[in-house]
Amino acid sequence: MQRAAVLVRRGCCPRAAGTPAVLPSMNPQVRAVEYAVRGPIVLKAGEIELELQRGIKKPFTEVIRANIGDAQAMGQQPITFLRQVMALCTYPNLLDSPSFPEDAKKRARRILQACGGNSLGSYSASQGVNCIREDVAAYITRRDGGVPADPDNIYLTTGASDGISTILKILVSGGGKSRTGVMIPIPQYPLYSAVISELDAIQVNYYLDEENCWALNVNELRRAIQEAKDHCDPKVLCIINPGNPTGQVQSRKCIEDVIHFAWEEKLFLLADEVYQDNVYSPDCRFHSFKKVLYEMGPEYSSNVELASFHSTSKGYMGECGYRGGYMEVINLHPEIKGQLVKLLSVRLCPPVSGQAAMDIVVNPPAPGEESFEQFHREKESVLGNLATKAKLTEDLFNEVPGIHCNPLQGAMYAFPRIFIPTKAVEAAQAHKMAPDMFYCMKLLEETGICVVPGSGFGQREGTYHFRMTILPPVEKLKTVLQKVKDFHIKFLEKYA
Amino acid sequence: MQRAAVLVRRGCCPRAAGTPAVLPSMNPQVRAVEYAVRGPIVLKAGEIELELQRGIKKPFTEVIRANIGDAQAMGQQPITFLRQVMALCTYPNLLDSPSFPEDAKKRARRILQACGGNSLGSYSASQGVNCIREDVAAYITRRDGGVPADPDNIYLTTGASDGISTILKILVSGGGKSRTGVMIPIPQYPLYSAVISELDAIQVNYYLDEENCWALNVNELRRAIQEAKDHCDPKVLCIINPGNPTGQVQSRKCIEDVIHFAWEEKLFLLADEVYQDNVYSPDCRFHSFKKVLYEMGPEYSSNVELASFHSTSKGYMGECGYRGGYMEVINLHPEIKGQLVKLLSVRLCPPVSGQAAMDIVVNPPAPGEESFEQFHREKESVLGNLATKAKLTEDLFNEVPGIHCNPLQGAMYAFPRIFIPTKAVEAAQAHKMAPDMFYCMKLLEETGICVVPGSGFGQREGTYHFRMTILPPVEKLKTVLQKVKDFHIKFLEKYA
Structure with missing residues (x-):
């Protein structure tokens, strides 16, 4: 390339810094997309985690990401059989290893073939x-x-x-x-x-x-x-x-x-x-x-x-x-x-x-297969725990004045309705936030608990909710629920 | 649901069999999409494979899928270190196994953390x-x-x-x-x-x-x-x-x-x-x-x-x-x-x-690390083979009258230009096919070799090409190239 030509041409095609070609005209449909489960509240949670790492003092020591149904991130252990088959498929030399059960090897061979x-x-x-x-x-x-x-x-x-x-x-x-x-x-x-x-x-x-x-x-x-x-x-x-x-x-x-x-x-x-x-x-x-x-x-x-x-x-x-x-x-x-x-x-x-x-x-292990018992135990443990936590969450939320929670019949979330006082709605408006976003931001800042405002899912006008996963281990979930309760009561008092 | 109500309503909302709601109005942009690398020729290859499995006699015993850059499907072995790290990440119990090298374990721990x-x-x-x-x-x-x-x-x-x-x-x-x-x-x-x-x-x-x-x-x-x-x-x-x-x-x-x-x-x-x-x-x-x-x-x-x-x-x-x-x-x-x-x-x-x-x-193993030597050997073997096959392919194609092949400087495909006689062009038109699609279909049917017509990639009007991967092992690739040569000569004779 001839530098001289570039310099000459630079004059005829100026491109002001900070105004790249794409900005004014990006796809408007993409701009219109919203995805609250990983939205502003989750970005804020990430910032707070970095602050904690840097030693900045907070009223809590960790962020609890109850915003997304991510079981293993909350400490749930993988089902052993699944991971054994996957490891065998990944590195087939292991098919000769005596430390893997035969039924897992049979599955891996079937998939690889x-x-x-x-x-x-x-x-x-x-x-x-x-x-x-x-x-x-x-x-x-x-x-x-x-x-x-x-x-x-x-x-x-x-x-x-x-x-x-x-x-x-x-x-x-x-x-x-x-x-x-x-x-x-x-x-x-x-x-x-x-x-x-x-x-x-x-x-x-x-x-x-x-x-x-x-x-x-x-x-x-x-x-x-x-x-x-x-x-x-x-x-x-x-x-x-x-x-x-x-x-x-x-x-x-x-x-x-x-x-x-x-x-x-x-x-x-x-x-x-x-x-x-x-x-x-x-x-x-x-x-x-x-x-x-x-x-x-x-x-x-x-x-x-x-x-x-x-x-x-x-x-x-x-x-x-x-x-x-x-x-x-x-x-x-x-x-x-x-x-x-x-x-x-x-x-x-x-x-x-x-x-x-x-x-x-x-196609998990079937009764009679070598891995069945362990698989069954692991499965029942996960599902039993989730059932316990579903009931616990419903019961504890419904003890809190200004929170109403329908039964968690299935899935892995609570979506309680929360009462937000008029003064809090006004404070949210002053911050140009939806009232439930304001509530969830305060909850995150004061307790480290990250949940997603109902407005990210849609709700009837004038009602407010949040979505919280029930994935933390039982004892931790109890602490989380207690913290939400304490926060909510203080919030009602503050904006009474 | 009340069955009676359904029966009554059935009269008012007839839905003729075979005319589902979606057909007339599917997304026209999706309909316009074309993707030749997995297009009609590959569907045909799948049909021929099924016929071979059913014992139907063909002038060949296997389909050679030279249509797609899929190295391991052509027999290339995975790089050992990569699969070791992946297996360790998949099933972390293996981190205690003496049969994995320490550098692979270190990588797996870093990723998992x-x-x-x-x-x-x-x-x-x-x-x-x-x-x-x-x-x-x-x-x-x-x-x-x-x-x-x-x-x-x-x-x-x-x-x-x-x-x-x-x-x-x-x-x-x-x-x-x-x-x-x-x-x-x-x-x-x-x-x-x-x-x-x-x-x-x-x-x-x-x-x-x-x-x-x-x-x-x-x-x-x-x-x-x-x-x-x-x-x-x-x-x-x-x-x-x-x-x-x-x-x-x-x-x-x-x-x-x-x-x-x-x-x-x-x-x-x-x-x-x-x-x-x-x-x-x-x-x-x-x-x-x-x-x-x-x-x-x-x-x-x-x-x-x-x-x-x-x-x-x-x-x-x-x-x-x-x-x-x-x-x-x-x-x-x-x-x-x-x-x-x-x-x-x-x-x-x-x-x-x-x-x-x-x-x-x-981030492959670095010199001095435990796995480096094996890794380096495997890498050089793959790249050395590819270089050999690139030259071999260019040379052999250019020996064939009516085929011209540019040097394969990089990537993993030959894209030779093929001469298609007027009579073959007319035969293709009679079958409502692009001439190079007609050529590739004949090649597939007569030799079992699956390549992609140039029209799937675009080419100057009046020129014809196909894309063939150079991934088969050297000896197999030689056979493939010889078969293409024989086919091409016969094709030229037939449509002279």
């Missing part, structure tokens, strides 16, 4: 490793009492989030009044609103009934869709069951009603069922949308389009970092399935290690 | 694990002879594809004539055209100079941008160096010219440098865009926006399945960096196992 070059380091088919999709289908069939599942309808994904955003990407189209409307619960998990923003689709809110344990009421779906039809084309209905952040477990009757509504309105059903193993209330049971769909008869099972999602991240395995997941699609037209595979192939494949983890989630 | 709950099963920060980003920055600094890299500018990704599509998602905006134009080389790696379709951006082609070893000529960039300005707002310039599918390695002079052009035109530079370790020609060296940018002085290094991509999938490690990668951004405005982290946080984090693999790619 299905991988290119017998290695986790090869790309898989874009839809996922064949034998893992077969194991997923077998799991669904068992789970649903024999309702058949076809491996051809299973797509392995990079966590459930990837599956949900991919299927939404396929479904969204149109402009103006024919732009696709996507119905989501309020409160929702903010992945939905974020992807809807990214895709420039139309978010159609339906409200869960807080007075009725966050139940889904089909009349509310009818209200929402009628209003939406004025300005968009509602085509997709998203359901989160068990609920996130709300923790309700839908009744079979309610699922039937929703399916009938989807059939009637020709909606594509998205069933986010990643908490299917996390049901704690003795009166509740998980019913999959797939099973209920089939039990409603061929008019439904042959016509209603459904995608259901599961993940390695939740359940009792809690393997968030592996980013494993699957989606099952029902009644998706073969041409669309072709389009889906094409779209997935652009990103080549989901992480093969995450696919292997998904295999163990859907 | 930086993970939530000391586990690969926790989510990481959305930008990636801190200490891994530090290792990436240290690697870049070493690679670029001391030009500093800031861990804050490093984002770990789910393979390079994820990074490239994420940054493009941020950059694309506008409508009509102000829609963002993205300049890409022709031939290109079809991730680019696919993402541009998905985002409804405008693809602006610049042609590489086949007569000149696929060099990039800045005059061609000028021609392309001038024409594009009539109908869009060109804002991004994508470079693939070493080239995919074309295998050229850019000279330092050429990189300077490109950077100056980007500075002049205020373009955001996307440097796809995933083949930075794959340079074979003794006359060529890899120069990173970052290093050249800094050496050109502050007017450039403080102003030109650059994102550079690397991956665990290529190089000599070939760990495609782990989906590890990183991107380094330069001169990205702090507000845009905030927007980027927000966007990444919606998908929570890249797979933590892929992040760990990336750590070993950028």
Whole structure:
């Protein structure tokens, strides 16, 4: 390059420092995205952690990240069998080691034989490793009492989030009044609103009934869709069951009603069922949308389009970092399935290690196998603890004046309603913050407890909530709840 | 649910079988996506494999998938040290095992200490694990002879594809004539055209100079941008160096010219440098865009926006399945960096196992460390073999009448130009196929060799090519090349 030419040209093409080309014109849909679970409160938590490390004194010694469902970060131990199989797949020399059980070796060999070059380091088919999709289908069939599942309808994904955003990407189209409307619960998990923003689709809110344990009421779906039809084309209905952040477990009757509504309105059903193993209330049971769909008869099972999602991240395995997941699609037209595979192939494949983890989630040791007893003990311990903590959290929150908490029937969060006094609402407004963001920031600054304001999930106007995970170990969770209680009482006094 | 109500309503809402709601109105941008590397030819290869399994006789006994850069699927063994560290991270009980070297244990401990709950099963920060980003920055600094890299500018990704599509998602905006134009080389790696379709951006082609070893000529960039300005707002310039599918390695002079052009035109530079370790020609060296940018002085290094991509999938490690990668951004405005982290946080984090693999790619054993010798031997063996195969492929192709192959200076593909006789072009048209697709289909059906037609990457009108990887082991590659030669000669005779 000739420097002289550059210097001459510099004059004709000035670029003022601090005004890079991209800033004024970045993608407005990306700018519109919000994702509270890792939003400003979590950034603040990170800053406080750094201050603590630097020795700055605080009224607490550690930040407790109860903002995200990240079990192992809270000290939950991985399920031994899963990690044994993964280690064997990673470093197959270990297949000769006497310190691994034979059933784990058998699994590892089965997975490796299905991988290119017998290695986790090869790309898989874009839809996922064949034998893992077969194991997923077998799991669904068992789970649903024999309702058949076809491996051809299973797509392995990079966590459930990837599956949900991919299927939404396929479904969204149109402009103006024919732009696709996507119905989501309020409160929702903010992945939905974020992807809807990214895709420039139309978010159609339906409200869960807080007075009725966050139940889904089909009349509310009818209200929402009628209003939406004025300005968009509602085509997709998203359901989160068990609920996130709300923790309700839908009744079979309610699922039937929703399916009938989807059939009637020709909606594509998205069933986010990643908490299917996390049901704690003795009166509740998980019913999959797939099973209920089939039990409603061929008019439904042959016509209603459904995608259901599961993940390695939740359940009792809690393997968030592996980013494993699957989606099952029902009644998706073969041409669309072709389009889906094409779209997935652009990103080549989901992480093969995450696919292997998904295999163990859907196909854990069976009774009689060498590893079964240890596996069973570990599983029951995790789920038993979660059930204890769900009840404990509900009970303790409901002891606090100005806090009301619905039963945590499932999932891994409390979403209590909090009373925020008028003076605190005014103080929040002075700080240009939502009142519950103001509350959560104060909670973080005074106690080190990081929770997510309800406004990040959506809530009825004038009500305030926060989402807190129940993942800390029991004794720590008790301390956390006591601290929230003390904070809340002081907060009410301060802004009385 | 009341069955009676359903039956009554069924009459009012008929949904004809085979016409699901989604089909007529799926996302047109998704429909427009094309991705040849896993396109129709690869589907056909899968069908043929199934036929072979079912015992159907063919003129060959196996399909050789030379369509995709998937080293381990072609029998390349993983680098031992990488897999040892990964196994230790996966199943930390192994940290007590005497059969793992101490340096691998030290690495595993360092990575685990930086993970939530000391586990690969926790989510990481959305930008990636801190200490891994530090290792990436240290690697870049070493690679670029001391030009500093800031861990804050490093984002770990789910393979390079994820990074490239994420940054493009941020950059694309506008409508009509102000829609963002993205300049890409022709031939290109079809991730680019696919993402541009998905985002409804405008693809602006610049042609590489086949007569000149696929060099990039800045005059061609000028021609392309001038024409594009009539109908869009060109804002991004994508470079693939070493080239995919074309295998050229850019000279330092050429990189300077490109950077100056980007500075002049205020373009955001996307440097796809995933083949930075794959340079074979003794006359060529890899120069990173970052290093050249800094050496050109502050007017450039403080102003030109650059994102550079690397991956665990290529190089000599070939760990495609782990989906590890990183991107380094330069001169990205702090507000845009905030927007980027927000966007990444919606998908929570890249797979933590892929992040760990990336750590070993950028930080392999150093001289003096216990594992260095074995590592060095393995690395040299892979790269030495690739260099041998690059030369062999070039030489053998150029022996065949009607095939011309530029030198494979880098990457892992040959992209020979093939002469297709008029009669074959007519036969292809009769089958509604591109002539080179017709050629590749015949090659697959007659020899079992799966390569990708040049039309999947783009090529000058009237020229025909295919892309073939050089990953099969040497002896197998020789057989493959001989078979292609025989096929080509017969093809020329048949359609003479």
